[in-house]
Amino acid sequence: MGFFGSFMGTDQRKDAKRGYADSTSMLESGYGAARGNLSQGFNKAETAYGQARGDVTGGYGNALSALQRGTSQAVGALQPFAQSGQQANTLYGNALGLNGGAAQQTFMRNYQDSDPFRASNAEFATNALMQALNARGLSGSGYAANAVASENLKRGSQDYENYLSRLAGLQGQGLGVAQNISGLYADQGAKAAQYGYNQGSDLANIQGQRAATGYNYGGAQAGLDTDLAATKAGNRINLGNALAASRSIGPNNLLQLGGLALKAYNPGGFGGGGYTGSIAGGA
DSSP states (O other), rough: OOOHHHTTTTHHHHHHHHHHHHHHHHHHHHHHHHHHHHHHHHHHHHHHOOOOHHHHHHHHHHHHHHHHHHHHHHHHHHHHHHEEEEEEEHHHHHHHTTTOOOHEOOOOOOHHHHHHHHHHHHHHHHHHHHHHHHHHTTTTTTHHHHHHHHHHHHHHHHHHHHHHHHHHHHHHHHHHHHHHHHHHHHHHHHHHHHHHHHHHHHHHHHHHHHHHHHHHHHHHHHHHHHHHHHHHHHHHHHHHHHHHHHHHHHHHHHHHHHHHHHHHHHHTTTTTOOOOBBBBOOO
């Protein structure tokens, strides 16, 4: 810088421009750092939302798998009882002739051949009856024969009814177990539906928060742009004012110098008669 530059305002204009450039650079750097921090925070939020979605999906998937495993184990434990009840129901229907005459006849043959206690019960009843008849001297009479036949028929009917009652009991047990299994599956379906609803609600909530974060991010970016533009505009105005002011420095200084010269030339002023020499005669 030189005296003449300062005297004419040239140096002041240069200083103003350098100050403007420096402030603009600092503004750009600061707002760039702010944008970087904002973007970094937004990216972290995006990552967190993605992780949250994965956690929600995985958590509900694990819950559904656990529910299915528990239901399958419970059904597996009950299934043999349901199967035996179904088999008893089929046999009971065969005994009543509900599944046709052939099935009924097959049932009767199987009953006669496969019930080891029926013959034993008949034998016990016959022996007890014969002991009583022997005591009365009637063991070889026609009465004894009729009594034995009657007792065998009675015992056979009782055994058959008892067998049907046992089948009916297994049938009812199987029905109860089947209802329990049905209830387990219904409960699984209801819980799975509730899990699905809760999962959808949680994911929708996460998505809503993500949208709000994106909206806030855009608003913050727009705010930074607006603030930066306004600040730079203010700096530009200040620069313009400084440059305009610097342009009057030279003329003002010249006017001041002129005034000083006039005062030096005419210290007493124009009307005070301060100069008394003669131009023609010299000093």
